[in-house]
Amino acid sequence: xxxxxxxxxxxxxxxxxxxxxxxxxxxxxxxxxxxxxxxxxxxxxxxxxxxxxxxxxxxxxxxxxxxxxxxxxxxxxxxxxxxxxx
Amino acid sequence: xxxxxxxxxxxxxxxxxxxxxxxxxxxxxxxxxxxxxxxxxxxxxxxxxxxxxxxxxxxxxxxxxxxxxxxxxxxxxxxxxxxxxx
Numbered sequence: 001x002x003x004x005x006x007x008x009x010x011x012x013x014x015x016x017x018x019x020x021x022x023x024x025x026x027x028x029x030x031x032x033x034x035x036x037x038x039x040x041x042x043x044x045x046x047x048x049x050x051x052x053x054x055x056x057x058x059x060x061x062x063x064x065x066x067x068x069x070x071x072x073x074x075x076x077x078x079x080x081x082x083x084x085x086x
Numbered sequence: 087x088x089x090x091x092x093x094x095x096x097x098x099x100x101x102x103x104x105x106x107x108x109x110x111x112x113x114x115x116x117x118x119x120x121x122x123x124x125x126x127x128x129x130x131x132x133x134x135x136x137x138x139x140x141x142x143x144x145x146x147x148x149x150x151x152x153x154x155x156x157x158x159x160x161x162x163x164x165x166x167x168x169x170x171x172x
Contacts, residue, residue, distance in 0.1 A: 009130075029148075033134045033140075034148055036132050040128040041126070042094070044095075045109075047120060047121070066115065
């Protein structure tokens with residue numbers, strides 16, 4: 001069993017309207033030092049196999065096809081073997 | 087200037103419908119080993135001060151009031167001093 005952590009971020013050149021909106025709220029609440037907020041996704045899941053190569057392959061495909069939008073997002077990942085949860 | 091990274095996650099006891107929906111898609115695409123997907127937020131921003139205590143205070147308040155929902159989410163953060171961007 002592997003535990004996967006995937007971080008999906010918009011490419012720096014791509015505008016982040018959600019980040020902009022949150023930052024406007026920050027100004028209203030007086031958080032004037034906050035700059036350049038960018039919001040991405042933090043995804044955790046388990047891969048039920050003991051074969052690291054197969055786990056990595058499945059993780060990459062899952063990330064490319066479902067967890068991120070390759071046109072405007074990049075992802076980075078971490079894969080860690082864990083004991084089977086009963 | 088400080089660079090902040092905040093990870094917002096739903097508490098383990100709270101259902102994650104978004105994670106469930108993505109995982110159903112995974113099954114349809116044949117990713118049968120993927121289990122227990124949970125989706126959170128990965129937020130990056132800068133805090134324009136050289137006072138670490140002030141930066142940490144502003145980061146915590148910003149995270150509690152705008153970036154997370156304290157009723158169902160927890161957050162963890164990382165704060166790193168960086169050179170001023172011109």
